[in-house]
Amino acid sequence: MQRMRLLLCATLVMFFLTSHPAFANKYQETINIYSNSQIVRPYFNSAYGYAIFPLVGKGGFILGASYGKGRVYRQGQLVGEATLAKASVGAQLGGQAFSEIIFFQNQAAFEQFTNTKFVFEASASAVAIVAGAQAKAGPDGSTASKSLNTASADQAGSGYRNGMATFIHIKGGLMYEAAIGGQSFEYKAL
Numbered sequence: 543m544q545r546m547r548l549l550l551c552a553t554l555v556m557f558f559l560t561s562h563p564a565f566a567n568k569y570q571e572t573i574n575i576y577s578n579s580q581i582v583r584p585y586f587n588s589a590y591g592y593a594i595f596p597l598v599g600k601g602g603f604i605l606g607a608s609y610g611k612g613r614v615y616r617q618g619q620l621v622g623e624a625t626l627a628k629a630s631v632g633a634q635l636g637g638q639a640f641s642e643i644i645f646f647q648n649q650a651a652f653e654q655f656t657n658t659k660f661v662f663e664a665s666a667s668a669v670a671i672v673a674g675a676q677a678k679a680g681p682d683g684s685t686a687s688k689s690l691n692t693a694s695a696d697q698a699g700s701g702y703r704n705g706m707a708t709f710i711h712i713k714g715g716l717m718y719e720a721a722i723g724g725q726s727f728e729y730k731a732l
Contacts (some may be wrong), residue, residue, distance in 0.1 A: 568596035569613055572641045575711055579671050582643070582709055589645040589707075591616040591652045593624050593727070597713070601637035606630040610642065614729060616652060622731045628724050638715035642668070642722075644708045651705025656729045666723040668708040669701060 572594055576582045585592070591614065598610030608628040614621055626642070646652040654660065701707040708722060 569594060572596040576643050576709060585645040585707060590648050591646045593644045595626055595642040598626060598640050598642050602634040604631065606634045614656065622656065622729055624727050624729045627726050630724060636715065639713040641711045641713065644706055647702045647705040659726060659728055661726045662723050664723040668710045668722045671709055671711045
């Protein structure tokens with residue numbers, strides 16, 4: 543019970559931090575981090591739209607939770623806001639802060655995300671941009687790294703799955719569980 547209270551408090555702190563007006567500058571800073579990556583840059587030029595979450599907090603000890611607030615862009619224009627949440631049970635331990643961006647390959651993928659309460663399927667994974675390397679984070683927590691300097695734009699373009707490509711940038715912390723499967727999103731148009 544004590545752990546559950548601690549987890550709830552951590553989630554509430556994340557909510558209040560991401561609601562603060564000074565947090566607005568973090569959106570552009572986070573977009574800049576991703577657009578400076580050789581792997582991610584081509585997506586900004588070709589995607590129909592994207593959702594950006596500057597700060598997602600994740601923590602757990604058997605029971606886990608994630609939370610973050612974001613903005614949704616269509617063809618470069620801000621069109622809405624989104625919240626990300628995830629609850630999980632299983633082999634997990636630790637806490638982590640990261641940013642996340644989801645690119646929508648086409649209008650159909652964008653509408654799938656914005657017209658429903660969207661949930662990533664259980665096997666969904668992301669490409670992690672960490673200290674000059676990219677790694678595919680699988681649902682089992684395994685990673686495979688490669689230098690960003692050797693990856694080509696062609697490799698990046700093949701990263702869409704069901705019309706979406708997801709990247710994360712680890713800000714800090716250590717956590718065993720690395721999958722994005724099960725993340726749920728709620729969209730609100732501006």
